[in-house]
Amino acid sequence: MERDTQILKCWKQVLFESNVNAFEALFRLTNANFIKFCQQYISDRETSEEIVSDVFVDLWLNRSKLEHVKKPEVYLLICVKNKALNHWKKKSSMQLVSLDEETNEIIDAYRPDEELERKELFMQLDRAIGSLPHQCRVIFKLVKEDGMKCAEVAEILNISVRTVHAQIYRAMTKLNTVMTKHQASDAAIIIKNIASAIALFLFLQSSCF
Numbered sequence: 001m002e003r004d005t006q007i008l009k010c011w012k013q014v015l016f017e018s019n020v021n022a023f024e025a026l027f028r029l030t031n032a033n034f035i036k037f038c039q040q041y042i043s044d045r046e047t048s049e050e051i052v053s054d055v056f057v058d059l060w061l062n063r064s065k066l067e068h069v070k071k072p073e074v075y076l077l078i079c080v081k082n083k084a085l086n087h088w089k090k091k092s093s094m095q096l097v098s099l100d101e102e103t104n105e106i107i108d109a110y111r112p113d114e115e116l117e118r119k120e121l122f123m124q125l126d127r128a129i130g131s132l133p134h135q136c137r138v139i140f141k142l143v144k145e146d147g148m149k150c151a152e153v154a155e156i157l158n159i160s161v162r163t164v165h166a167q168i169y170r171a172m173t174k175l176n177t178v179m180t181k182h183q184a185s186d187a188a189i190i191i192k193n194i195a196s197a198i199a200l201f202l203f204l205q206s207s208c209f
Helices: 003-017 020-038 045-061 072-096 112-130 134-145 150-157 161-180 186-206
Strands: none
Touching (some): 003 020, 020 045, 020 072, 045 072, 072 150, 112 161, 134 150, 134 161, 150 161
16 A cells, blocks of 8 residues: 555544544655654754644544545645744744743733724734634645645645635624624624734735745
8 A cells, every 4th residue: 555545544533533543654654754854843842843743642632623635745744834933933933022020010000891803803813713614724724823824725635725815804704794883892893803814814825825
C-alpha cells in the first residue's frame, strides 16, 4: 500500500473510529518528514519535535471536528508551519521586551460595565459564527482561527480558491451585519474594527493568488 493511501486510511480511522493504533501509525508515517519540515523554521531539533508532537496532540483532541479535511498531510504540515511561526514570533517578542525595574506603577483601567458589555458582544459574535452554514463556518475557522491562506484552505478542502473567497465574504457580511446593531458602544466599534481588519487581511491575501 502506497504511503498516501496509508495516511488517508489512518486518518479516517482516527477521525471516525478514534483508533489509537491508526493514530500511532499516522505518527510513524509522517513524524520524520514533519520534524525536518519544521526545522526550516525552527533550527533546534528538540523544539521541532515538541511542535510536531503538539500538532498530533491537537489532532487527537479535535479529531471529531476535522471530517472536512480531504488532504490530511497538507493540513498537518500547515499546522506545523503555523505553530513553528508562532513559536518563532513569540521567542522574538520575548527577546525584544525591555523591563524597566523602576516602573512599578500599575494603572487600574478595569471597568466592570465595559468588561461585561465586551463579553456579551463577543458571545454574540461567537453565536453569529456558529450560525454560519457548515462549509462557510469551517472555511472561516481555518482562515481566521488557524491562520491558513485561502489557497491552503482550498487545497485541504479540495475546493476552488474562488469558493473560499466567496464563503469568507459571506461570513464577513453576516458578522458585520450582526455587529452593526451595536454601533453605539465603544466595545462594538472595537470588534467591528477587528472584523474590518480581518476582511482587509483576507482581501490582501486573496490578491496574492
